[in-house]
Amino acid sequence: MTVTAHRGTQDPTGLYARDIRLSYGGLQVLNGISLDIERGQVTGIVGPNGAGKSSLFNVLAGSAEPDHGSVWLGQRDITRLPVHERARAGIARTFQLARELDSLTVLENLLLAWPDQGSDALWRTFLQRDSIRKTQEQAVEHALALLERTRLTRLADSPAGGLSGGQKKLLELCRALMLDAPIILLDEPAAGVNPALMNELAGFISDLRGEGKTFAVVEHNMDLIAALCDTVYVLADGAVLTQGTFAEVVVDSRVQDAYLGVTL
């Protein structure tokens, strides 16, 4: 299959889904979804509960394999590429902080997300001590810079479990940024975040976009979607209902029907 017929798919760093179908048991949850996550843009994925947003996100991130269809990084078919190889190819995603990591400090949580954590690390400690030390220094430097940008520096040595909901979201984003990947998939970044911190989070994402990062955001918070997204895909019943700018989709009567009176 080629993707050349599709607008934008020549871009080597855009992420593209084509005709994605996915079912759980007998339940068809994605029903032929195609979408373009263009380089340097923030693409929103919204829709009512059960529309298929998380399922699509999992297919984009590599944690679910579609029954049909393909995922492309530019012109490279990455449909069967596992999560860690997608990360290496330049696609990072946010993960909810695992409970087990609560007792580790904020800084330690970031260092754990550093990509160079191979199981052969012990061997290399003996073989390449200098290069290991350099890598560790780079990781610490990168982590501290991220903490400074998100104003979490004073919490660097605090256990991650004690962070507020919003601070946890910032830490999740910073963990994804440790990979230095050009494409970042954000899973409900605003969930549980207070309005003040949400503005900070939105500002941070917007700055990163200005620096050339590409984002796909699954989110229920329409203020964040409106503030950040260049393009918004509205899903309903496992299909794309419509797409466009937030201003375009929000006035679409099909979108309003899909949300059944929920104020957007």
Ligand SMILES: Nc1ncnc2c1ncn2[C@@H]1O[C@H](COP(=O)(O)OP(=O)(O)OP(=O)(O)O)[C@@H](O)[C@H]1O
């Ligand atoms: N692992 C699973 N096993 C079975 N069914 C699943 C699984 N994950 C999701 N589903 C079902 O797939 C459908 C789509 O779920 P999904 O979580 O992708 O929707 P969503 O748009 O992200 O919803 P929400 O906004 O509530 O998170 C739902 O009917 C859900 O119950």
